[in-house]
Amino acid sequence: MKTSIILQREYSTRVKKKSFVIMTILAPLLMAGFIIGYSYLIMAEETEERLIGIIDDSMIMHESLQNTDAIKFELIDSKGDENIKELYDQSNYHAILFIPENITVSNTVKLFSESQPSQAITSHIKTSIENYLEDQRLIQEGISRDLISSLKVRLNLDSIKWGSDGSVSVNTTSTAMIVGYLGGFLIYFFIFLYGVQVMRGIIEEKTNRIVEVIISSVKPFQLMMGKIIGIALVGLTQFIAWVVLIAGFSFIGLTYFSPSHDAAELAPAPVTQDIMASNPAGEAIEAAGMNMTDPDMIQMIMNELGNINFVTVLLLFLFFFIGGYLLYASLFASIGAAVDSETDTQQFMMPVTLPLVLGIMVMINAIQNPDGNIAFWFSMIPFTSPIVMMVRIPFGVPVWELSLSMALLILTFIITTWLASKIYRTGILMYGKKVSYKELWKWIKYSR
């Protein structure tokens, strides 16, 4: 009963804070803005027409260069590369391409420009000339292009997995990777963000000297749990708000700015991969060898997403989020109780943050090999299991492993909460004392 009064205060003061409201609205807005802005930029880039001048000493090569929506070619009536600079200055060419006479031997062309031509332009020129030269050589050898095309093989690999109940699921790793990575990373992020808030809240109560007033009305354990649970609810609120808002903003934005897969189709492959590599999930996508430009691929991802049981993943996410949070929040709570100010927290923060960071490192490994030894053991150890298990879940985890991991997590957070409550009730009444690990051990042993 009294715990719920505390819980209400912890929840409402935090949710009403300006920083919370701003963070909750701004983060999805930025995310959606990024998605929309990115699609929009690609489209804008691609619709701007570029005129490229060609000086063709080989006389024939320019025929291989076809105009596209964005790139137009124009043959310049000139020879040699000596006076290109003057030609460029007098004209409105975006760039001038010089094709030497000995192109078939040197395999080299030169592109002159004052600005860096986009990758779309260079790759278009490159592939066009490459194809042309290749065709020429094939013809010389007496092989037709049609023959080559018919010889090319593109392999589709569907990995089919038998569940323990005999069910069959087609699971392609790339999507599972993204879902797993996102889940694991979110758990890490929320544990850290809100665990530290628990610690700060306790330090605040200590430095304000309000804690003794409160624990003359309620038990220290009630105060600690009220705070931990109240802040957990703040975290859940933020998570739900983000999911709803990101979905909402993206939907509105993409409908308004015309559908994104047009943009995706137009986007040149190398650029997409660059952007993806700059965010964490990009690694996973690259590893999966995905090519976002292919419309079939998008269709495939949609199918794969359908293969993952999102209700199960979401429920397990909530379980591991809450379990992991409770475990770490109790540790953060004991740190908060043991110190006088945030500057004193360093020596105790290390052992608490280390397993979390380790979890993230193992996660990167586990994504490549979700059934490997490392992934297995770290998804059992309760200090890393919320993160590592979350990565494995979209790939499918045997029920016994999942149950064991969950049971260990519950058991451990009961133990850490019990230990934390002992440190907490002694620590909150200690002022102006530098506390060592030895001291903490003594507090745990105090009867009451």
Next chain:
Amino acid sequence: MNILDAEGVYKTFGADHLVLNNIHLSIPEGSVFGLLGPNGAGKTTFIRIINQITAPDEGQVYFRREPLSPGHIERIGYLPEERGLYKKMKVGEQALYLARLKGLSRHDALKRLKHWFVKLGIEEWWGKKVEELSKGMQQKIQFVITVLHEPSLLIFDEPFSGFDPINANMLKREILELKEKGSTIIFSTHNMSSVEELCDHIALINDSELILKGSMEQIRKDFRSHSYELEFTGNYNKMEATLSSDYQIENSFQKEDKQYITVKLLHNLTTNQLIQQLLPLGNLTGFKEVIPSMNDIFIHAVENHTKAV
């Protein structure tokens, strides 16, 4: 009837640090009880035991003859020495929160808070953040929160620290008014003048042991030195000669034509015998017992105890 009885309370921190050693103590219902002692004597630990913040290792504390239990918390009001408020929270909201933690319903808490805020003339603070208030103002809020649930036992740990004389006076008035209404007040302080003004019972703890307890009247009696201050005009030399055998002259000085003498009675002599001896020698214009101040008693008791240990 006692509101609180402590029987054989022991408390240690860790293996070797004894904080309270076999404390037997009774606090009469309706009294203002002074809990005195030097810093680190164990007062705050004893108070925390009463508040069930911590439990004794051995011994038992009874609240109106029932062993202390969580149900008693709502009948106790505690103003700790280390006290504070949430800085960013609004005054009214915060008072309401702390009152509800003490078991008051939102409705009751609101009604009583309004009453107290009007009484102390601080209504306009209701919507302010605590950090906007001065320290003295915050102390007033803390006082209101402590007494709001009308507890039968009130505990004030160093209540006057941080108060200016005007607010300290207001606090004394409120404490006496609460006593009038039937509350029992435990009062832990170093401020001996306020003890003399307010308390009718005291206990003195030194170095984890209870070294002195009882009513103020009784303690004063116990600590009387059997010394008397005399104002005398007449033949001082003759008087000195007469008194020297059975009395001890502790102090003597002359001011204008009067002689001021402090005399201590020895051998169970009575004041009447002293006066009889003096009357033939001159004119006795003043006669008064030397009453020890609480300050003297405190210092005397603590020093004796420390020496004995």
